[in-house]
Amino acid sequence: MITPSIDDLNLLAEARASFCAFINLHFLILPDIKFVKNVRGMEYAAFLGKLDQDINIHPDIVQGARLMKSFLDQNGKLDEEQFSKALGVDRTRLYRGVSPTYGPPPPYEAVWTIDPDKHSALLQQIATIYHQDGLTQAQDLPERGDYIGIELDYIENLARKEAKLLKSNKFKPANALFERQRSFLEEHLMKWVPRFVESALGFVKTDFYHGHLLMLQGFILEQVEIFSTISTSPKK
Secondary structure, X not given: OEOOEHHHHHHHHHHHHHHHHHHHHHXXXXXXXXXXXXXXXXXXXXXXXXXXXOOOOOHHHHHHHHHHHHHHHHOOOOOHHHHHHHHHHHHHHHHOOOOOOOOOOOOEHHHHOOOHHHHHHHHHHHHHXXXXXXXXXXXXXXXXXXXXXXXXXXXXXXXXXXXXXXXXXXXXXXXXXXXXXXXXHHHHHHHXXXXXXXXXXXXXXXXXXXXXXXXXXXXXXXHHHHHHHEOOOOEO
């Protein structure tokens, strides 16, 4: 096991939160005109470019960033409405579960649970986890708790709280949040997201969402590896 410094744990928590937020843009926000302006902006391009050059991150994240950037470059001449439509069609195909012949089952953990009889128990379990950590689902998000965007939002919130506690030298509660994230990744996200991505990659039509799927997969695999190799008793 690796025992990182407090500063290193803080950097990992901040990076985890930031990447969750980036991935979640595409699960929680429709690709409308405002969204299009955002992904065509300099800040978004700079973020993708930075990932493309980072040799220390999971190769799926690197490849995903390259595909998304390539799509943006190749479709730069499309007007905002055309660009929005192109993204909207593929997003619906991949993330809304329209039909088994059109796209994959939607990214809800219960949908990807093998035993349908356990769906209600799973939803209750997830709701209890959120409640125990003082998190409530935003009222303007018409999604249930096992939606991938909500589960990633949970990790993001805990990672931000962890980083804040580490900056205040509150190591014990920060470590508790670290362990909560470890548990949720291993017991929930890791058990179904890779299978969802594998299925979705068979339906994707644009490099933009192909890249997004690879980045999602790379992030989950990378985080599980990080949590499996780090001790929660950091060096000061």
